[in-house]
Amino acid sequence: MNLKPMNPTKNLVFLFIFLPLIANAQRDWAAMTVETTELAPGIHRLFVGGSVSVIAFTGEEGVLLIDAAYEQTVPQLKAAVGALSDKPLRYVVNTHIHGDHTGGNLGLGEGVDIISHHSVKDYLGTERTQGERVIPAFPVHARPNITFSHELDLEFNGQTLQMLHLPEGHTKGDIIIYFQEGNVLVMGDLLFADNFPFVDVSNGGHPFGYLENLEWIIANYPADAVISGGHGPVYTMDELAAWRQTLVETVEVVHEAKRQGLSAEEMKEARILEPWADMGRFFITEDRWIDTLYPFLPL
Numbered sequence: 001m002n003l004k005p006m007n008p009t010k011n012l013v014f015l016f017i018f019l020p021l022i023a024n025a026q027r028d029w030a031a032m033t034v035e036t037t038e039l040a041p042g043i044h045r046l047f048v049g050g051s052v053s054v055i056a057f058t059g060e061e062g063v064l065l066i067d068a069a070y071e072q073t074v075p076q077l078k079a080a081v082g083a084l085s086d087k088p089l090r091y092v093v094n095t096h097i098h099g100d101h102t103g104g105n106l107g108l109g110e111g112v113d114i115i116s117h118h119s120v121k122d123y124l125g126t127e128r129t130q131g132e133r134v135i136p137a138f139p140v141h142a143r144p145n146i147t148f149s150h151e152l153d154l155e156f157n158g159q160t161l162q163m164l165h166l167p168e169g170h171t172k173g174d175i176i177i178y179f180q181e182g183n184v185l186v187m188g189d190l191l192f193a194d195n196f197p198f199v200d201v202s203n204g205g206h207p208f209g210y211l212e213n214l215e216w217i218i219a220n221y222p223a224d225a226v227i228s229g230g231h232g233p234v235y236t237m238d239e240l241a242a243w244r245q246t247l248v249e250t251v252e253v254v255h256e257a258k259r260q261g262l263s264a265e266e267m268k269e270a271r272i273l274e275p276w277a278d279m280g281r282f283f284i285t286e287d288r289w290i291d292t293l294y295p296f297l298p299l
């Protein structure tokens with residue numbers, strides 16, 4: 001029997017690189033449930049797999065969804081929407097490019113208008129490679145067919161939905177949607193409630209732009225708005241402001257450590273973000289948040 005000890009560093013590297021792929025391949029999609037919560041009359045939050053938020057807006061004219069979750073969770077998403085309304089699906093709005101928000105377009109998009117920032121249509125319509133994997137372009141029915149550059153107002157089911165592009169935060173093409181009459185603000189992944197946010201730098205995201213977008217939102221929407229992010233619990237405006245403030249504090253801690261000459265690796269080693277460990281439990285860990293911030297902080 002070979003009792004040679006394994007090299008722990010090598011195993012950690014293996015886990016770091018391959019765990020997301022393994023997790024994705026082994027995900028039990030059918031077991032993912034959808035939890036429905038009413039945010040305002042006709043506006044429901046469908047929380048898919050305890051992780052991704054979809055908003056369903058129902059009324060006389062039909063159903064509008066904001067984000068579509070994964071391709072694999074379309075069956076349970078359809079069932080959850082069906083429990084709210086027997087009207088046809090008319091619109092899907094994509095807040096941004098990522099597959100946990102756009103994947104469902106593939107199963108929902110036939111005969112439906114899909115609305116997004118124009119850069120989302122370009123992205124989904126282009127073949128991409130992710131490491132070794134080739135991800136084909138979405139078929140036409142799953143791509144946005146109504147796009148805009150800055151803002152778009154949609155009158156539907158007796159409400160005005162104000163859609164606004166907020167670039168250089170989470171990605172370059174994120175939009176937020178405000179239901180004027182319902183006073184519900186849908187922020188997509190410009191809000192990872194209770195968690196460190198994912199800033200997709202390779203797709204035009206920027207950590208400082210992210211914080212600026214939050215500041216702008218806090219200053220420009222009603223203090224009593226109901227706020228739904230792409231991930232995490234529903235927030236009040238006060239909670240959104242507190243979350244932003246917490247992120248600013250973590251940026252200051254990382255910045256100060258960099259000024260003192262610590263490398264990103266040394267910061268992780270020293271666990272300088274340990275007081276905020278709870279925020280690293282979802283997707284962006286303490287270490288990944290340090291890696292996100294470090295290159296952008298001046299000395």
Ligand SMILES: [Zn+2]
Binds near residue numbers: 096098189
């Ligand atoms: Zn995202």
